[in-house]
């Protein structure tokens with residue numbers, strides 16, 4: 299075990315690369331408090347409607363800069379950065395990067411998880427509706443959607459000549475943001491590690507959630523060469539050592555997708571515990587222990603964490619909401635009716651009842667539990683009394699209602715409702731949102747005083763692998779919290795939720811997929827349709843259509859039985 303250093307004990311650094319910003323935070327292992335941090339915003343590049351990109355080099359530079367500035371801040375506090383014994387990484391998931399292993403240069407901008415350009419790729423994989431969108435769920439836990447990395451990678455292979463050539467010449471590397479960062483921070487073209495962790499890998503659609511390995515069957519469906527994929531590691535082990543920034547030589551020993559990191563940071567180590575993180579999007583994860591539970595109500599099955607190479611993987615059911623904080627950004631950037639996101643609560647609180655609207659922010663279609671890429675945003679109930687403040691209020695309400703949608707699905711899958719909701723993330727600073735969340739869901743909302751739980755989760759994983767004794771998981775204590783309790787009647791709650799459901803119904807069937815732009819660029823490397831046709835002879839898909847569906851339903855029913863059998867009532 300590491301001996302206690304300095305007055306704060308060993309320190310752990312945590313890189314938190316979110317969709318909206320990059321942060322580097324320093325935690326004291328003794329107290330789990332944040333000693334200092336630095337944050338830089340990350341720009342979204344939107345070349346076309348529905349396209350969302352980021353520059354991987356900007357992301358990397360922001361990480362290095364936040365590390366360097368944070369270490370300078372530490373020195374100003376009279377703390378020696380030499381006390382940093384380990385670094386953890388947590389990141390926006392699914393966002394897809396391809397780069398050249400010889401030059402280290404990205405072959406294209408990162409395709410951000412919110413990006414919708416792969417709509418036609420999804421249609422091709424689903425044979426224009428002939429396949430059920432859940433046909434790969436038994437293998438990877440995910441529906442076929444624009445959200446996940448495999449379709450984004452497929453689009454890059456079909457449309458970017460540099461990617462095609464690099465694959466042919468065996469110098470193309472694929473990774474999610476964790477992989478891109480670790481490869482660069484551990485040496486890049488001079489021997490950087492090409493790795494990912496199980497939680498990030500479980501968001502690609504290419505990893506088998508049972509074996510925790512890349513699945514040849516899944517790779518075949520998407521036509522993805524397995525040799526461009528990183529090696530899958532656990533979420534907590536010494537992967538390698540930093541060769542960049544002022545922290546050269548410090549081990550990187552923790553890595554988790556940001557939503558899974560928040561689950562760890564909220565200390566949800568037991569089956570039946572759940573948390574919801576409100577950042578750019580909003581993600582509710584429910585720990586199902588070491589049991590794989592397949593949802594029958596639109597939730598994902600994902601890896602929650604694996605805290606060591608020889609430790610068991612824990613699983614989670616996840617409800618993913620694409621638009622949460624990004625709606626605030628839209629009100630600010632596009633409509634120019636909200637100066638600062640932090641003002642939204644106060645504005646909503648003071649709004650007149652007359653002129654109220656419902657707003658479904660389906661900018662990227664709707665994710666869980668609907669999975670409708672044809673949905674688009676709607677504002678319902680506009681009158682001449684409606685003012686900008688009504689829309690700001692409705693945007694906050696949409697986050698609370700989308701979370702209720704997830705809780706409803708979760709209760710159906712698990713057989714019982716959650717008794718409280720643990721929350722974290724940038725948006726939870728908004729007391730108004732937290733109160734309406736409690737009101738609209740009818741359960742207490744519990745917000746830790748230290749809301750940097752995502753970064754804390756990565757720090758816990760890193761400290762655990764580096765032998766920081768005080769972060770032995772058995773000893774870890776939950777942090778103190780604020781609690782928001784429901785303050786409206788059940789009748790009021792149900793009436794409001796019924797309105798929301800009416801608005802949801804109006805948002806569906808809007809984008810006509812046939813009218814969507816066909817992918818531009820170069821012809822496909824290989825014809826996906828042929829591969830999928832050929833694929834029908836495989837173990838998973840070699841059944842006649844009806845039998846295939848029956849098999850899928852059979853698996854779901856068995857999963858439901860397992861759920862009922864193993865999850866606590």
Ligand SMILES: Nc1ncnc2c1ncn2[C@@H]1O[C@H](COP(=O)(O)OP(=O)(O)O)[C@@H](O)[C@H]1O
Pocket residue numbers: 315316317318319576577578579622623624625626627639640641642643723724725726727728
């Ligand atoms: N007080 C607030 N009220 C409403 N939204 C907020 C507030 N503070 C931050 N946000 C929103 O939360 C998001 C940032 O949260 P954060 O957890 O840092 O996101 P990410 O991890 O996705 O980068 C932004 O979209 C911002 O608009």
Ligand SMILES: O=P(O)(O)OC[C@H](O)CO
Pocket residue numbers: 316317318389390391392411555556557576577578579580
């Ligand atoms: O940037 P966040 O915190 O909204 O997280 C993004 C998710 O990881 C996308 O799956």
